[in-house]
Amino acid sequence: MQYIKVTFTFENIEDYQKDLLINDLAENGFNTFEDTATGFSAFTDFELYSQVNLTAVLSQFEGEFSYTYTVEEIEGQNWNEEWEKNFQPLIISDECYVRATFHEAQPQYTYEIVIDPKMAFGTGHHQTTTMMMQYILQTDIPGKTVLDMGCGTGILAILAGKRGASKLVAIDYDEVCYQSTLENIALNNIQNIVAICGGKEAIPADSFDVILANINRNILLDQIPVYAKVLNSGGHIFFSGFYESPDLGMIKEACTEFNIVYQDHKKIGDWVAAHFIKN
Missing domain, CATH: 3.40.50.150 (Vaccinia Virus protein VP39)
Structure with missing residues (x-):
């Protein structure tokens, strides 16, 4: 099965802001989250991903913190191997x-x-x-x-x-x-x-x-x-x-x-x- 992995990098985000963002992403089809050294990665089914919805979620936090993100397609097994490492x-x-x-x-x-x-x-x-x-x-x-x-x-x-x-x-x-x-x-x-x-x-x-x-x-x-x-x-x-x-x-x-x-x-x-x- 194909998945979408969105990896966020933050400069000045507070913990409560991160939790709010994760909550909003969860309401828009993202069902797994993995912490990274500079932020977190969010995963969703390929069929559920919408760039329009992601942009709408992020627009709610405009000006509150600085971020960049990347979007990539991955195989489920690849994600499992990364998960096992951590x-x-x-x-x-x-x-x-x-x-x-x-x-x-x-x-x-x-x-x-x-x-x-x-x-x-x-x-x-x-x-x-x-x-x-x-x-x-x-x-x-x-x-x-x-x-x-x-x-x-x-x-x-x-x-x-x-x-x-x-x-x-x-x-x-x-x-x-x-x-x-x-x-x-x-x-x-x-x-x-x-x-x-x-x-x-x-x-x-x-x-x-x-x-x-x-x-x-x-x-x-x-x-x-x-x-x-x-x-x-x-x-x-x-x-x-x-x-x-x-x-x-x-x-x-x-x-x-x-x-x-x-x-x-x-x-x-x-x-x-x-x-x-x-x-």
Whole structure:
């Protein structure tokens, strides 16, 4: 499969500006981001790339920071080789060890997850994924039914499965993410995850005890009414992929209409993950 790689070089960008740019790129079809010494690279499917959309995104930051960028076509395998050179294992809350297939196992950790993300987002290294994994480790998951929306590599569903969830559904609209999730489910030998390629329309007419939604603010606001229909009373919902201000307030307000009540939130850098319960 062909991909587009856009490599940005910055002179005076702040961390929060970089995060805002990445968020806007994600809303325009870019699904993987890789830090470089002078900026970052953003990846998208060849068919999804639009120079017009990229120019429109960048125009919003006119005058805020200096940048240059290059655009190139790449093969997926080329990107995987570059990723393997830079990917390092990750430890979450001293309990969960995330590694790739080419790293050695570390059986001293309670949970070990093997992830081969290919072009899909979600190795645990991004702050949003880290915070969602922390919530999963802190939550009563055994025996619960779990929905993972915007599953990326399937890492959140896999961790919930390892923690004893009884049934899991993992959904992503991106075909690459869907295929990556299937591969990672097999790598981790989790038998009870159903992976689906689609959006909110693909959510089964079922009920769930826990919903995990690490996407972005606009998609979350659009999908909250659907989450409310399938979340059991007393069920937990964890959101991430947004900022504390103004995003968290907007999500709180949207949830209030469905009697989904804010409990607490985590913050790493400018990113936030938040915990709600349906009354």
